[in-house]
Structure formats: structure tokens, C-alpha cells
Amino acid sequence: MAIEKFKYDNQLTKCFAYATLVWGLTAMLIGLTAAFEILWPQVDLGLEWLTFGRLRPLHTNAAIFAFVGNGIFTAIYYSTPRLLKTPMWSPKLGKINFWGWQLVIVLAAITLPLGITTSKEYAELEWPIDILITIVWVVFGLNLIMTMVHRRTKHIYVAIWFYIATFVTVAVLHLGNSMELPVSFFKSYSLYAGASDALVQWWYGHNAVAFFLTTPMLGLMYYFVPKVSNRPIYSYKLSIIHFWSLIFLYIWAGPHHLLYQALPDWAQALGVTFSVALIAPSWGGMINGLLTLRGAWDKVKEDPILKLFVVGVTAYGMSTFEGPMLSLKTVNAISHFTDWTIAHVHVGTLGWNGMLIFGMLYWLVPRIFNTKLYSVSLANIHFWLATLGLLFFVIPLYFAGFTQALMWKEFTADGYLQYPNFLDTYLNIRPMHMWRALGGTLYLTGAIIAVINIVKTVKSGTFVRFEEDEAEVEVAHNAEDKGWLGHRTLEGKPLAFTFWVLIVIIIGGLVEFIPQFIQVSNKIETEEGYAIQKPYTPLELAGRDIYISEGCYNCHSQMIRPFRSEVERYGDYSKPGEYIYDHPFQWGSRRTGPDLFREGEKGGKQNRPNAWHYEHLMNPRKTNVQSIMPAYPWMATKDIDMDIIPAKIRAMQTLGVPYPDGYDKIAVEKLKAQAKVIGDDLRASGIKVDDNKQIIALIAYLQRLGSDRSGTNDVDKYISLK
Amino acid sequence: MSVIYMTISISLLLALGFLVAFIWSVRTGQFEDDYSPSVRMLYDNKDEPQSTDTVMEQEDNDK
Numbered sequence: 015m016a017i018e019k020f021k022y023d024n025q026l027t028k029c030f031a032y033a034t035l036v037w038g039l040t041a042m043l044i045g046l047t048a049a050f051e052i053l054w055p056q057v058d059l060g061l062e063w064l065t066f067g068r069l070r071p072l073h074t075n076a077a078i079f080a081f082v083g084n085g086i087f088t089a090i091y092y093s094t095p096r097l098l099k100t101p102m103w104s105p106k107l108g109k110i111n112f113w114g115w116q117l118v119i120v121l122a123a124i125t126l127p128l129g130i131t132t133s134k135e136y137a138e139l140e141w142p143i144d145i146l147i148t149i150v151w152v153v154f155g156l157n158l159i160m161t162m163v164h165r166r167t168k169h170i171y172v173a174i175w176f177y178i179a180t181f182v183t184v185a186v187l188h189l190g191n192s193m194e195l196p197v198s199f200f201k202s203y204s205l206y207a208g209a210s211d212a213l214v215q216w217w218y219g220h221n222a223v224a225f226f227l228t229t230p231m232l233g234l235m236y237y238f239v240p241k242v243s244n245r246p247i248y249s250y251k252l253s254i255i256h257f258w259s260l261i262f263l264y265i266w267a268g269p270h271h272l273l274y275q276a277l278p279d280w281a282q283a284l285g286v287t288f289s290v291a292l293i294a295p296s297w298g299g300m301i302n303g304l305l306t307l308r309g310a311w312d313k314v315k316e317d318p319i320l321k322l323f324v325v326g327v328t329a330y331g332m333s334t335f336e337g338p339m340l341s342l343k344t345v346n347a348i349s350h351f352t353d354w355t356i357a358h359v360h361v362g363t364l365g366w367n368g369m370l371i372f373g374m375l376y377w378l379v380p381r382i383f384n385t386k387l388y389s390v391s392l393a394n395i396h397f398w399l400a401t402l403g404l405l406f407f408v409i410p411l412y413f414a415g416f417t418q419a420l421m422w423k424e425f426t427a428d429g430y431l432q433y434p435n436f437l438d439t440y441l442n443i444r445p446m447h448m449w450r451a452l453g454g455t456l457y458l459t460g461a462i463i464a465v466i467n468i469v470k471t472v473k474s475g476t477f478v479r480f481e482e483d484e485a486e487v488e489v490a491h492n493a494e495d496k497g498w499l500g501h502r503t504l505e506g507k508p509l510a511f512t513f514w515v516l517i518v519i520i521i522g523g524l525v526e527f528i529p530q531f532i533q534v535s536n537k538i539e540t541e542e543g544y545a546i547q548k549p550y551t552p553l554e555l556a557g558r559d560i561y562i563s564e565g566c567y568n569c570h571s572q573m574i575r576p577f578r579s580e581v582e583r584y585g586d587y588s589k590p591g592e593y594i595y596d597h598p599f600q601w602g603s604r605r606t607g608p609d610l611f612r613e614g615e616k617g618g619k620q621n622r623p624n625a626w627h628y629e630h631l632m633n634p635r636k637t638n639v640q641s642i643m644p645a646y647p648w649m650a651t652k653d654i655d656m657d658i659i660p661a662k663i664r665a666m667q668t669l670g671v672p673y674p675d676g677y678d679k680i681a682v683e684k685l686k687a688q689a690k691v692i693g694d695d696l697r698a699s700g701i702k703v704d705d706n707k708q709i710i711a712l713i714a715y716l717q718r719l720g721s722d723r724s725g726t727n728d729v730d731k732y733i734s735l736k
Numbered sequence: 737m738s739v740i741y742m743t744i745s746i747s748l749l750l751a752l753g754f755l756v757a758f759i760w761s762v763r764t765g766q767f768e769d770d771y772s773p774s775v776r777m778l779y780d781n782k783d784e785p786q787s788t789d790t791v792m793e794q795e796d797n798d799k
Contacts, residue, residue: 097777169773237777246774254770483780521750529739 016487018166021480022095024382026108028477030088031375033116035465037080038371040123042458044073049451052606053444055634055644063127065644066606067565071138072126077363078136078226080119085371086230087115087154090177092378093237094158097174098165099485107157114150118143129563130200133598134215136222137191141202144192151188155181162508168488170508172253176233178512179261183225183519190523191218197665198658201559205669208593209277212601213530217268217523223359224264225519227367228330232260235303235327238374242319248305256298261515263292266522270341273350274575275601276590278533281526282343288522289341296334303327318393322373325401329365333358348423351571351605353443353450354415357408364404364457372396372464379468385475392467399460407453414446423579431582436608437638547722549595549671550715551732552685553692555662556654557715560708561600564646571602572611572719585612585619585720592723595671607643614719616726624692625699627713649709654689656682656706674735684732688714 051057051066058064091108095101102108121143125131131138139147158181162170191214194202204211240247247253269277269285304327307314314320336358340349349355380387387393421439424432433439550558561567574580576587588611593599602609612618622630626637631649634641660678667673686705692713693705703709721727761767 096780167776169769169776171773171777173777240774240778244778246771246778250774251767251770253774254767525743 017484018487019482019484020099020101021482022101023105024092024477024479024481026102026105026112027088027092027378028382029112030084030091031379033112034081034084034088034371034375035468037076037084037119038368039458039461039465041073041076041081042454042461044069044076046451046454046458048073049447049454051644052642053447053451055642058644060645060647062129062646062648065564065646067568067644068127068129068131070568071131071135071565072123074136075122075126075138076119078222079122082227082231082363082367082371083115083119085367085374086180086226086234087111088371088378089234089237089374090158090230092382093173093233094161094177096483097167097171097237098161099167099483100161100164103157103160103164107153111150111154111157114146114153118147118150121146125200129565131563131565132192132194132202132204133562133565133567133600134191134204134211135219135603137188137215137218140200141192141194141196142199144188144194147188148185151181151185155185159508159512165489166485166487170511171236172247172250172257173233173236175257175511175515176229176236178508179257179515179519180225180230180233182512182515183221183229183261183265186516186520186523187218187221187225191215195665195668197661201658201662203662203665203669204598206597207669208596208599209590210530211596211599212272212275212593213269213277213281213526215599216271217265217526220268220271221265223362224267225261227362228264229261231330231367231370232299234370234374235299235323238370238377239303239306239323239327242317242323242373242377243307243310243313245306245310248302248308252298252302256295256302258518260292260295260299262518262521263288263295264522265519266526267292267341269526270346271603272601273341273343273346274577275573276588276593278530278590281530284526286341286343290338293334293338296337297331300327300331300334303330318390318397319373319376321394321397322369322376322400325397325404326366326369326373329361329369329404333361333366336361347575347577348419349415350575351603352415352419353411353446353604354419355604357411357415360411361404361408364400364407368457368461369400372400372461375464375468379471380475382478383472383475384478385471388467388470388474392463396460396464396467399456399463403453403455403457403460405453406456407450410446410449410453414443414450417446418443422583423577425579425582431579434583436583437640440606440642441640544591544594546725547592547594548729549666549673549733550718551688551729552659552663552681553654553688553711553714553732554718554729555666555715556659556685556708557711557713558600559662560649560712561715562598566610567600567602569602569604569606569643571605571609573601574609574611580609583619584609585615586723588720589723592720595666597666597669597671610716610719612720614717614721614727615724616721618720618724618726621717623699624695624713624717625701627716628696628701628703628709631709631712646709649712650703650707652708653706654685654708654711656685659685673733677733677735680735688729688732692717 047057048066048069051069091102122139125140125143126138130140132140158177162174193205195205196202206214236247236253266288267285269281270289273282304324307320307324314324339345340358376387376393418439421433421442426432574584574587581587613620615621630637631646633645634643659681663673663678663681689705689710692710693703696703718727718729
């Protein structure tokens with residue numbers, strides 16, 4: 015066959031590499047700010063845009079989609095053409111991919127601090143940005159697949175398989191979880207409610223970790239570890255086996271985020287089973303990466319890039335060991351809602367993602383600038399700062415998680431909670447949070463040194479835009495592959511391959527969703543819920559949207575698990591039927607503050623007067639001097655948006671919430687009536703406040719939470735036509 | 737509980753499907769060469785591996 019000459023274009027690799035560095039520092043800086051805010055809430059400077067509830071989603075989105083996202087695009091745009099022996103199919107689509115992705119990030123950085131959010135973790139961006147993400151992602155996938163179609167090599171190297179799985183699955187996840195009904199340009203409601211919404215969200219959330227933070231990184235590992243160490247991957251056979259088993263198993267694991275929660279037991283059991291099974295393919299990947307360096311450990315001793323890779327791949331092994339363990343119900347009963355989860359994800363992001371990406375950049379940037387790395391010793395310093403930073407970050411958090419969980423569960427000999435005041439359990443782990451902030455500072459310092467090193471490297475070289483290469487044309491298009499199921503179809507034909515990946519990843523989701531959705535529509539599980547649960551009043555709905563907008567769910571759960579300690583502390587445990595009108599659900603994932611689900615049950619363990627809520631929201635230090643909650647004084651000056659209320663009611667009706675016909679026309683009137691009652695109550699306590707302020711709506715929502723079951727509220731008059 | 741008969745039969749069908757796919761992929765020769773792709777990716781025209789020897793040695797050792 016003929017030998018052809020062609021050129022690789024390094025332009026996009028360079029752009030994505032720069033973006034990785036810029037957004038990497040940004041994500042880490044936001045994370046560190048959030049870490050200091052937990053220690054001293056005053057760090058938010060009293061600005062609503064900087065409160066923890068708004069910064070935390072910005073941090074997670076920036077770390078996942080901006081830092082790691084640009085990092086994996088760097089890897090894909092560099093390695094794909096070289097593995098397939100052809101330039102990327104369309105430089106124009108590549109450019110759209112780059113600028114579109116940066117636009118998404120900038121929009122996230124603007125909207126999230128403004129409180130424009132869907133509240134679904136790692137999918138907080140509102141619907142117009144979701145559409146933009148979809149377009150950019152399709153552009154990326156089209157370019158990737160068409161490059162495969164035009165390849166010169168016959169075999170497609172395994173790294174590309176992982177890229178394809180990333181494209182297909184993230185597309186499915188994004189579309190599945192972002193199903194929302196727009197109310198305005200900045201606001202939408204999830205199509206799913208309560209337990210179903212939670213199931214879809216954590217199918218998404220867990221597999222964002224799997225297919226955005228894991229599969230593309232494995233592809234990166236399968237290209238760059240062999241390249242840097244100049245040795246073939248330990249076992250190519252293992253890479254094939256663990257690819258198919260990993261993508262098949264991962265998609266089922268989502269429900270392990272909802273153990274002991276108001277989700278059917280069979281779904282929880284499936285989540286646990288597949289999570290435990292996942293250790294096999296995950297460790298297959300780790301072993302394959304580490305054993306590639308067998309007989310080359312002398313190189314690892316000298317080369318900071320390989321050191322970063324070794325610690326990164328080891329961190330992958332550790333977090334994928336920890337994941338199955340955390341999925342066991344007995345362990346999860348302790349770990350869930352605590353810092354253990356935070357430690358777990360940071361082993362993954364700081365260790366696995368961060369170290370592999372920095373290692374890749376140290377190798378790749380000198381190559382495309384035709385020079386050597388500016389300073390190996392600076393890279394070594396970075397390696398040690400990153401490693402120590404990771405350890406100082408996660409080890410104290412393991413202690414913190416365990417300690418706090420045990421304090422939550424501790425009873426006195428007389429059968430009372432040993433630590434009835436939630437804040438006491440937090441103050442005890444505060445020193446560990448200081449260590450965490452130190453760890454984060456070390457890691458960020460290392461990253462700053464890395465950026466300096468790379469900038470100096472760039473300055474010492476000249477950019478090589480085009481690299482020439484030549485290769486034999488092994489793929490005779492249309493010639494030997496006869497028929498759709500022809501020879502080497504599975505690996506050889508990119509479209510068929512993509513199709514098979516889709517089939518494999520979709521099974522788990524379907525098995526878990528279909529019964530849950532059928533059950534909900536049959537009203538079996540939730541029969542009681544439909545009998546007891548009442549829709550939110552317009553004022554409560556407005557308050558709920560403020561709760562979502564301020565990101566309260568980042569610190570407060572609304573999910574009481576059926577444990578004696580939780581029932582004792584918060585009240586009766588949560589039932590699925592109590593969430594049927596929750597679009598979206600607000601179960602939360604970390605209790606930095608107490609659970610709020612029975613907050614509204616009159617005479618309940620958590621119930622407090624309106625005036626207490628007012629004072630507490632205005633300045634939490636007033637009700638408890640050691641509180642770490644941000645103050646929300648602007649809620650007493652900002653007005654409730656009345657104009658949007660009828661549209662919100664209509665949207666809820668569309669989603670199946672049973673407001674009577676024509677209720678949207680009187681909703682504002684009802685809102686004002688209820689607001690006046692709360693306003694009068696506050697004014698009777700000597701508080702000066704107007705009825706149309708946001709704080710009134712939020713108090714109304716808090717006073718409603720979890721109260722329908724005990725029938726301790728009088729909201730019927732606000733949700734009827736009379 | 738009757739749903740279990742449905743789920744078991746679907747699982748068995750699925751497993752059978754995967755088995756058939758596996759047998760087919762072996763028969764069509766997709767597992768015939770599970771070594772050379774891992775070595776081929778190391779060679780680029782511009783930057784030949786710095787020491788080709790180590791790769792070759794490795795290859796010999798594995799055989």
C-alpha cells in the first residue's frame with residue numbers, strides 16, 4: 015500500500031493546554047476560598063456572590079469541566095491524530111470545540127455566583143447553557159469520529175476507545191439529566207421529581223466521575239504513560255477486557271449515592287453490587303498503568319513526569335478501592351453526609367486527574383515548542399508539593415468524617431443524643447479543616463510553580479505549528495469490509511464501535527430507570543404520598559427557588575435516614591412519597607449543617623419560630639456565636655419576583671403538580687396573603703420587615719418542610735381556588 | 737416477586753448476547769494480535785523512541 019505524507023496541527027493542543035493551566039489555577043483558588051469560608055464565613059466579605067453555597071458549585075464545575083475538561087481535550091487533540099496517523103478531520107470544528115467550551119466555562123463563572131442554578135450537582139448550569147454544551151459536545155464527537163473514519167492505521171489503539179466511550183456516555187448522561195422545563199431564560203424545573211430525580215441525578219453524577227474524570231483519563235494514561243516511559247503498555251489484552259467491563263459496570267453504580275435514602279431497596283442493592291464489582295476493571299486499569307513501568311523504576315527515580323504518573327495512577331487505585339468500600343451499606347451509614355466523601359473525591363481529582371494532567375503537560379509542552387523543560391528541579395518541587403498537599407488534604411478529612419459521623423450517632427447511657435447540638439460535632443473537626451486548607455494551599459502552590467515552569471519552557475522554545483509525519487495507508491476504504499457486520503467490525507468501524515459502546519453503557523441505566531418510573535406512574539410506592547402530600551404554596555415555591563439559588567443544598571440535606579440517631583435528632587425518617595412534588599429534589603450530599611427535612615413540623619425536634627429564622631438568616635452568629643453559616647442580609651432587602659409566579663405555577667401544572675385549573679391567576683394574591691401572616695408574626699416580635707421580601711418566602715418554605723405527614727400546617731387555604 | 741422471572745430471563749438473554757458477541761469476535765480474529773498495537777504506538781516518525789533497544793529487548797523477553 016501507498017505511503018502518504020501529512021501534517022499534524024498543534025494549534026489546538028497548545029490552546030487547550032493553556033486553558034488547562036489557567037482554569038486549573040482558577041478552580042483550585044475557588045476551592046481554597048471555599049475551604050477558608052468553612053473555617054471563617056467572613057471570608058465571603060458579606061458579598062452574596064461569594065457565599066459558600068454559590069462558590070462550591072463553581073469550584074466543582076471549574077475543577078471537573080474547566081480544568082480536567084481542557085486537560086482531556088489537550089490529550090485527545092494531541093494523541094488522536096498521532097494514533098490514527100491523520101490530522102484531525104476538521105480544524106474548524108476543533109476551533110468551535112475550543113471556543114465553545116471556553117464560552118461555557120465563562121458563562122458558568124458568571125451565572126453560578128449570581129445564583130442561577132438548577133441545583134443538580136455538577137449539572138448546575140441552566141438550560142440555555144445546557145443547550146450550548148450539547149452543541150459543543152456534538153461538534154467534538156463528530157470531529158473525533160470523522161477522524162477515525164479517515165484514519166490510515168487499521169487498528170484503533172485502545173486510548174481512542176476510551177475517548178469514544180467518553181463522548182457517547184457523557185452525551186447520554188447530559189441529555190438524560192438535563193431534562194428540564196424552562197420557566198424563564200434563567201430558570202427551569204427538572205422534569206423528574208423526588209426519588210426519580212435523585213436516581214437520575216446520581217446516575218449522572220456518578221457517571222460524570224466515571225466518563226468525564228475516568229475514561230478519558232484512562233485514554234490519556236494509555237497514550238502518555240507508554241510514550242513517556244518509552245515502553246509498551248503492560249498488557250494490551252487486559253486493556254481490552256477492562257475497557258468493556260468498566261464501561262458496562264460503571265453505569266449501574268449511581269444508586270450507591272442514595273443508600274438508606276428514600277429510594278427503593280432493589281435499586282440500592284443494584285448500586286452496591288455493581289460498585290463492588292467495579293473494583294475489578296478499575297484495578298485492571300491501575301495495574302496495567304503501573305506494571306508498564308516494570309523494569310523502568312530507575313527512570314521513575316529521576317523523571318518527575320513519571321513520578322507524577324505513578325502517584326496519579328496509584329491515587330486512581332486507591333480511590334477505586336475506596337469507592338466500592340464506601341458503597342457497602344454498613345460503611346456508607348458512617349461515611350455518607352461526612353467529609354469522607356470529600357476526601358474520596360479529592361484523591362481522584364488532585365491525585366489521579368491533577369497529577370496525570372500536569373505530567374502530560376510537562377512532556378507535551380516542550381515537544382510542541384521544540385525545547386526542553388525549563389527546570390526539572392522545579393517540576394520535582396511541584397511533585398512533592400502536590401503529593402504532600404494531597405496527603406494533608408485527605409488524611410485529616412478521613413479523621414474528620416469518621417469523627418463527626420460517630421458523634422452524630424453517639425448516645426448517652428440514658429438514651430439521649432450525646433451531642434444534641436449539631437454545631438458541637440462540627441467544632442470538633444474544625445482543626446482537621448484547617449489541615450485541609452493547608453493541604454489545598456500546598457497543592458495550589460505546586461500548581462503555580464508548574465505554571466511558571468511551563469511558561470518559562472514556552473518562552474525558551476518556538477512553537478511548532480505543523481509536524482510532518484508519514485504512514486502507510488492500511489485502511490482501504492470500502493474495499494475489504496463487506497457489510498455492516500464485516501470483518502473487524504467491532505474495532506475497525508468507528509460508527510459500529512460507537513454504536514456498541516452506546517448499547518453497553520445504556521443497559522444499566524434502563525434497568526434502573528424503567529421500574530422506578532413505572533412504579534411512580536402507577537403510584538404504588540407513593541400512594542401514601544399522593545394522599546397526604548400537598549403542593550407548595552406560591553410563597554413556599556418562591557422560597558424554595560431562593561433555597562436552590564443560594565445553594566443551601568450544598569451544606570444541608572433534606573433526607574432523614576432510618577437510623578435511631580437521625581430520627582432522634584431530626585424527626586421521623588423520610589418517605590419517598592413526601593418528595594413527589596419536589597422538582598428538583600434537594601436531598602443534598604454533605605451535612606456541613608444539620609438536615610432540614612422536618613424543619614417545618616410544628617412541635618417537631620427541629621421546629622423554630624419565624625423570628626428565630628429571621629435572625630438566623632440575617633446573622634447566624636446572633637443565634638449561635640460559633641456558627642459557620644454565611645449571613646444572608648440581602649434577603650431582607652431583595653423583593654420576591656412576583657411577575658414570574660404564574661409561569662412557575664403553570665410549569666408545575668405541566669409537570670403534574672395538582673394545582674386546580676386557573677390557579678395561576680390567583681397565585682400572586684395567595685402569595686401575598688400568606689406573606690402577610692408571616693410578616694405580621696415577625697413584626698409582632700419587633701422585627702421591621704416588608705411582606706414582599708425574599709426572607710419571608712424562604713421562612714415560609716422552611717416552615718413547610720416535612721410537615722404534611724404530621725398534618726401540622728395550615729396551607730390548604732393558600733393552594734385552593736377559594 | 738413475579739417480576740424476578742422477567743428480570744432473570746432478560747439477564748440470561750443479555751448474558752447470552754454478550755457470549756455470542758465474544759465468540760464472534762474471537763472467530764473473526766479480533767484477538768489474534770493483542771500485542772503489536774501496544775508497540776506500534778511508540779513509533780512516531782518525528783520522534784523515534786530515544787532508545788529503540790529497550791523496546792526490542794522487552795519484546796524478546798515477552799516471547
